[in-house]
Amino acid sequence: MIEIADGVFVRRHTELDLTLGHVTGSGDSLLVDSGMDPALAREISPSRVVLTHNHFDHVLATEAFLPCEVWAHEDCVVDERLLDDRAKYYRDPFEGRLVAPTHTFRDTVTLDVGGRRVDLHHFGPAHTSHDVVVHVPDAGVVFAGDLVEQGAPAQAGPDATPSNWRRVLDLLLRLDPRIVVPGHGDPVDAAFVREMAIPEAT
Numbered sequence: 706m707i708e709i710a711d712g713v714f715v716r717r718h719t720e721l722d723l724t725l726g727h728v729t730g731s732g733d734s735l736l737v738d739s740g741m742d743p744a745l746a747r748e749i750s751p752s753r754v755v756l757t758h759n760h761f762d763h764v765l766a767t768e769a770f771l772p773c774e775v776w777a778h779e780d781c782v783v784d785e786r787l788l789d790d791r792a793k794y795y796r797d798p799f800e801g802r803l804v805a806p807t808h809t810f811r812d813t814v815t816l817d818v819g820g821r822r823v824d825l826h827h828f829g830p831a832h833t834s835h836d837v838v839v840h841v842p843d844a845g846v847v848f849a850g851d852l853v854e855q856g857a858p859a860q861a862g863p864d865a866t867p868s869n870w871r872r873v874l875d876l877l878l879r880l881d882p883r884i885v886v887p888g889h890g891d892p893v894d895a896a897f898v899r900e901m902a903i904p905e906a907t
């Protein structure tokens with residue numbers, strides 16, 4: 706865990722260059738994406754996991770953090786189809802249980818994480834139909850999920866809406882972030898997001 710702002714951490718993984726986030730308040734914390742490594746649950750016990758979107762690499766370890774609330778956009782479906790995508794990358798079977806969201810929202814919701822305000826936003830379809838942006842206003846940190854990637858181009862799969870991507874990023878930038886944490890790669894700044902290339906539909 707690397708502290709990028711007061712009480713805000715990122716965990717970088719060599720696996721797929723994945724980046725998770727951990728926002729801590731007084732006696733409470735929130736994890737941004739559960740990722741693929743259940744061992745993280747031996748280090749932290751968040752009361753909430755927020756899923757930025759339903760791609761397998763961001764959600765498969767949720768079970769390890771139970772009991773906790775699992776937050777996502779209302780269109781975020783976690784089901785067996787994720788495992789078909791995983792099977793394209795990994796030969797070994799997925800050991801564990803898929804965990805669906807327990808708490809959902811449509812546009813915006815504000816959470817209290819041990820006295821600290823954390824806002825979840827959905828700005829419309831882009832990387833998926835249900836991307837969640839996690840904003841920690843007092844730290845100037847935004848977790849962007851796969852709307853932003855560093856070290857590799859952002860990815861638009863069959864479930865993406867590239868035509869709306871720039872608009873979504875503009876709304877994200879209106880949060881005036883000091884640090885933007887991508888779903889893959891190292892944290893970046895607002896200028897990086899402003900200048901990044903929008904992927905084309907594949």
Ligand SMILES: [Zn+2]
Nearest residue numbers: 758760832851
């Ligand atoms: Zn993704």
